[in-house]
Amino acid sequence: MDLRIWRIPFSTNVERVALALGHKGVAVEWIDVDPADRSEVERVSGQPLVPVLDDGGTILFDSPVILEHLERRFPESPLYPLDPARRAEARIFVDWFNRVWKRPPNLIAAELEKTEPDREKIERLGTEMHAALDLFEDMLDGRHYLLGEFGIADVIAFPFLKYALGVPAGDDELFHEVLFEHQPLEGRPRVEAWIERVDGHPRS
Ligand SMILES: N[C@@H](CCC(=O)N[C@@H](CS)C(=O)NCC(=O)O)C(=O)O
Missing domain, CATH: 1.20.1050.10 (Glutathione S-transferase Yfyf (Class Pi); Chain A, domain 2)
Known part of the structure; x- marks a missing residue:
C-alpha cells in the first residue's frame, strides 16, 4: 500500500478522510505540514489546501473527490449505499x-x-x-x-x-x-x- 496524505492540525476536511480510512481499516502515511508554509503542498498538488492524497503517484485534492476515490479503491466496508x-x-x-x-x-x-x-x-x-x-x-x-x-x-x-x-x-x-x-x-x-x-x- 502506498498512500500518503498531507495534513495540518485541526483540519475538518482532513478528519473526513481520516474517518473514512478508519472505517475501511486502511493505513496511511500522514505528512504533517506547517499551516503557515504551503510550499510542499503546492509543489505536490498545484494548490495550497489540504488534504492532498498521493495514491501510488496519483495526486488528488478536495476531500469529496478523495473520498469517492477511496470508496472505489477500497470498496470493502462501504461508505456510500450500494443501492x-x-x-x-x-x-x-x-x-x-x-x-x-x-x-x-x-x-x-x-x-x-x-x-x-x-x-x-x-x-x-x-x-x-x-x-x-x-x-x-x-x-x-x-x-x-x-x-x-x-x-x-x-x-x-x-x-x-x-x-x-x-x-x-x-x-x-x-x-x-x-x-x-x-x-x-x-x-x-x-x-x-x-x-x-x-x-x-x-x-x-
Ligand atoms: N474543498 C476542500 C477544502 C480544503 C480546505 O479548505 N482545507 C483547509 C483545512 S480544513 C485548509 O487547507 N486551509 C488552509 C488555508 O485556508 O490556508 C476540501 O474539501 O478538501
Whole structure:
C-alpha cells in the first residue's frame, strides 16, 4: 500500500478522510505540514489546501473527490449505499452540505474579519445555521446516523458539527469558533448524542 496524505492540525476536511480510512481499516502515511508554509503542498498538488492524497503517484485534492476515490479503491466496508437510489440521495446530501450548509459559517467568519462586522447579517446567517441543526436533529429521529447506517453523510458533516461541543485547546481557527458559537445544542439531544457516537469511530 502506498498512500500518503498531507495534513495540518485541526483540519475538518482532513478528519473526513481520516474517518473514512478508519472505517475501511486502511493505513496511511500522514505528512504533517506547517499551516503557515504551503510550499510542499503546492509543489505536490498545484494548490495550497489540504488534504492532498498521493495514491501510488496519483495526486488528488478536495476531500469529496478523495473520498469517492477511496470508496472505489477500497470498496470493502462501504461508505456510500450500494443501492443506486440511496447512493444518489447520499451524494445529494454531500453536495448540499458542501455548497449550501457551509455558506453561512463561512460568511460569518468572513464578516468577523472585517473592521466593522455587520451584526445583523451575522444574526441572520446564525439563524440559518440553527435551522440546519434542526434538520440534522430531525434526520436522527429514530436512527443512529444521518442516513441510517454510518456512512458518507456522517463522515462529511461530523468534523464541522462536532464543534458544537466546544473548541479544543490550541485550535484558534476563527471558523471553528463560529461553528461553536452558532450551533447551540440545547433542545437538540439527538445531534449531541450523534456527535459523541461518531466521535467513537476510528480514524486512520
Ligand atoms: N474543498 C476542500 C477544502 C480544503 C480546505 O479548505 N482545507 C483547509 C483545512 S480544513 C485548509 O487547507 N486551509 C488552509 C488555508 O485556508 O490556508 C476540501 O474539501 O478538501
